[in-house]
Amino acid sequence: MNAHIAPVDLAKAYRLLNHGPTVLVSARHAGVDNVMAAAWACALDFRPPKVTVVLDKATRTRALIEASGQFVLQVPTAAQVDMTNAVGNVSLAEAPDKLARCGVELFAQDGVDMPFVAGCSAWLACRLIPEPHNQDAYDLFIGEVTAAWADTRVFRDGHWHFEDADPRWRSLHHVAGGHFYTIGDPLRAGAE
Amino acid sequence: MNAHIAPVDLAKAYRLLNHGPTVLVSARHAGVDNVMAAAWACALDFRPPKVTVVLDKATRTRALIEASGQFVLQVPTAAQVDMTNAVGNVSLAEAPDKLARCGVELFAQDGVDMPFVAGCSAWLACRLIPEPHNQDAYDLFIGEVTAAWADTRVFRDGHWHFEDADPRWRSLHHVAGGHFYTIGDPLRAGAE
Numbered sequence: 001m002n003a004h005i006a007p008v009d010l011a012k013a014y015r016l017l018n019h020g021p022t023v024l025v026s027a028r029h030a031g032v033d034n035v036m037a038a039a040w041a042c043a044l045d046f047r048p049p050k051v052t053v054v055l056d057k058a059t060r061t062r063a064l065i066e067a068s069g070q071f072v073l074q075v076p077t078a079a080q081v082d083m084t085n086a087v088g089n090v091s092l093a094e095a096p097d098k099l100a101r102c103g104v105e106l107f108a109q110d111g112v113d114m115p116f117v118a119g120c121s122a123w124l125a126c127r128l129i130p131e132p133h134n135q136d137a138y139d140l141f142i143g144e145v146t147a148a149w150a151d152t153r154v155f156r157d158g159h160w161h162f163e164d165a166d167p168r169w170r171s172l173h174h175v176a177g178g179h180f181y182t183i184g185d186p187l188r189a190g191a192e
Numbered sequence: 193m194n195a196h197i198a199p200v201d202l203a204k205a206y207r208l209l210n211h212g213p214t215v216l217v218s219a220r221h222a223g224v225d226n227v228m229a230a231a232w233a234c235a236l237d238f239r240p241p242k243v244t245v246v247l248d249k250a251t252r253t254r255a256l257i258e259a260s261g262q263f264v265l266q267v268p269t270a271a272q273v274d275m276t277n278a279v280g281n282v283s284l285a286e287a288p289d290k291l292a293r294c295g296v297e298l299f300a301q302d303g304v305d306m307p308f309v310a311g312c313s314a315w316l317a318c319r320l321i322p323e324p325h326n327q328d329a330y331d332l333f334i335g336e337v338t339a340a341w342a343d344t345r346v347f348r349d350g351h352w353h354f355e356d357a358d359p360r361w362r363s364l365h366h367v368a369g370g371h372f373y374t375i376g377d378p379l380r381a382g383a384e
Contacts (some may be wrong), residue, residue: 018231019365019373020212039210042234044246044330052244054236078379085381138236160367173211173375175352181211184362184376187270189277
């Protein structure tokens with residue numbers, strides 16, 4: 001494992017998503033790995049930490065999650081904007097070499113049988129909390145975060161450090177059609 | 193109504209939230225108005241547009257939404273960081289003058305009996321889709337967006353224009369404890 005990657009206290013895991021980044025969703029089942037992009041992912045609870053993510057019925061990643069009962073949310077960086085956009089637009093069903101074609105490099109975390117995307121800033125391993133009505137009616141999936149990690153070059157001591165890191169570490173915030181914003185400058189309430 | 197405020201096509205309404213801003217949630221019931229901050233709000237569907245928002249059982253705004261069946265999500269600006277943080281930390285139950293104390297100015301939109309927060313960049317009027325299990329088990333509320341508006345100084349023609357607007361119009365992205373980031377620079381996939 002990359003020496004810069006460190007575990008994140010589960011009590012602070014919500015902070016990895018709290019600022020609303022676009023995420024990558026990855027999953028594995030029966031030897032098949034897939035990765036997709038999702039702007040519609042959100043923190044849901046602090047303790048235990050939970051998340052929501054919207055997964056269209058057309059996605060192969062959704063089928064892998066339904067079959068395996070687990071998934072990873074990871075926070076891609078500005079350096080990964082082309083890969084992030086590509087995995088959101090290429091389907092594994094149509095392109096069996098999707099991950100290679102999109103430039104996705106996977107790595108393993110000890111003790112977790114799921115694919116993690118290299119180069120991201122943070123990773124949340126999640127156990128699916130089955131909610132068939134939400135999944136069927138709204139494409140809405142709920143997960144409990146069971147472990148989290150971050151790259152200490154941009155998240156450490158429970159805080160993002162975008163302002164001190166290389167700009168290539170900034171999170172991506174998708175609007176539409178490949179148009180993203182990166183996260184900007186810190187602003188503290190009551191600072192004036 | 194402020195001459196800069198224009199309706200947003202419902203097909204584009206998801207773009208007001210897609211980049212993950214912290215929002216203000218407002219509601220009215222039986223003559224009582226309230227406003228709270230929420231970082232855990234997210235787009236859920238395109239057509240009709242739907243949203244999710246997490247509302248703690250301790251909040252008065254939640255009770256107003258459960259009673260009235262409707263709410264507004266609005267996108268506050270960097271200029272409103274102190275107000276946004278204040279409405280997220282002061283409870284109407286403890287401070288009946290909460291809105292005045294926090295510096296919230298409300299306005300009306302024609303034909304909608306809900307309180308809208310002045311000075312924001314965008315507003316989504318929502319009809320609650322009752323889902324008692326989600327509300328009870330997860331504090332998770334689902335709404336259908338019935339109308340949307342934006343301030344054309346920062347959102348027009350279906351697109352955010354943060355890069356051309358005064359920096360005080362940038363959206364807020366809360367991490368924890370009054371620490372926010374503003375949205376940053378545009379980044380287009382495939383631009384290199």
